[in-house]
Amino acid sequence: MSPENYLSSKDATLASIIEATPTFKKTDWNKDLYLALLESIVSQQISVKAADSIFARFRALFPEHYPHPDLLLAQTDEELRSAGLSFQKINYLRNVARFSLEKGMDYAHLDTLTDDEIVDYLIPIKGVGRWTVEMLLMFVMNRPDVFPVDDLVIRQKMVKAYQLTETGRPLYKQLHEIAEQWRPHRTLACRYLWRWQPNAN
Known part of the structure; x- marks a missing residue:
């Protein structure tokens, strides 16, 4: 059935x-949890059109349009603000980058965890709430029962x-x-x- x-x-x-x-x-994010989290933060409380535009400008700040954690942390407030990001979102994006460097956000590892364990692992990142992780579970990790x-x-x-x-x-x-x-x-x-x-x- x-x-x-x-x-x-x-x-x-x-x-x-x-x-x-x-x-x-199905949405195909190529199992990139880090990039998907960054986009979810950019998208918070703004329209889809505005979010897509800001995220594209944000990615354009980096070589090959990929904001590797160390490169993201090296960007100044002014550079990140030029993409249309608020100071709050800049801080949240940096929090994700630091977490990725310090704790890791490897798909293969997280995929061994239960849904609730993944929520517990990621929500200590300031700026990432339960809803954000649930969207990650549904659309990036293709978890069936969220x-x-x-x-x-x-x-x-x-x-x-x-x-x-x-x-x-x-x-x-x-x-x-x-x-x-x-x-x-x-x-x-x-x-x-x-x-x-x-x-x-």
């Missing part, structure tokens, strides 16, 4: 969302699809209960929710 058919058999509401939503290709309950779009789509009326902690409890039936394919369910256009047609 395909993952889509499995999800559809467990949840009639999700089945209708899957049926109405186009399929998609449920990013703190993602605003996921919450909004689930509230609409399941006609939920609770707020706060009771809402979170309901969301987790709904998502339990999606195991072990919660990542796939969320990818359909992100792409679902409830007002289409």
Whole structure:
């Protein structure tokens, strides 16, 4: 049974969302966790278009457009600001670079860890929260069973699809209960929710 058919058999509401939503290709980040973390920080709280532009200018500051940790740490504030980065994001990017040099961010090593162990390993980096690591798990490491309950779009789509009326902690409890039936394919369910256009047609 395909993952889509499995999800559809467990949840009639999700089945209708899957049926109405186009399929998609997997994201290929070439298993570069370090670069993906840098981009996620640049993308925080700004539009996709703005983030793409700033990240391209940021990468252009480096030979072969790759911000190796030692080269990133050698850049001045002024050089990094020229790419359109805020001082806060500059500090966060440097935190990732330092962590990569000191602790390591090797894909092969992290891939031996559980999802929760990867979260625990990376969130000590200031500027990297649980949601950021969950996006890494879903889109870079292709982990199949991640449920990013703190993602605003996921919450909004689930509230609409399941006609939920609770707020706060009771809402979170309901969301987790709904998502339990999606195991072990919660990542796939969320990818359909992100792409679902409830007002289409």
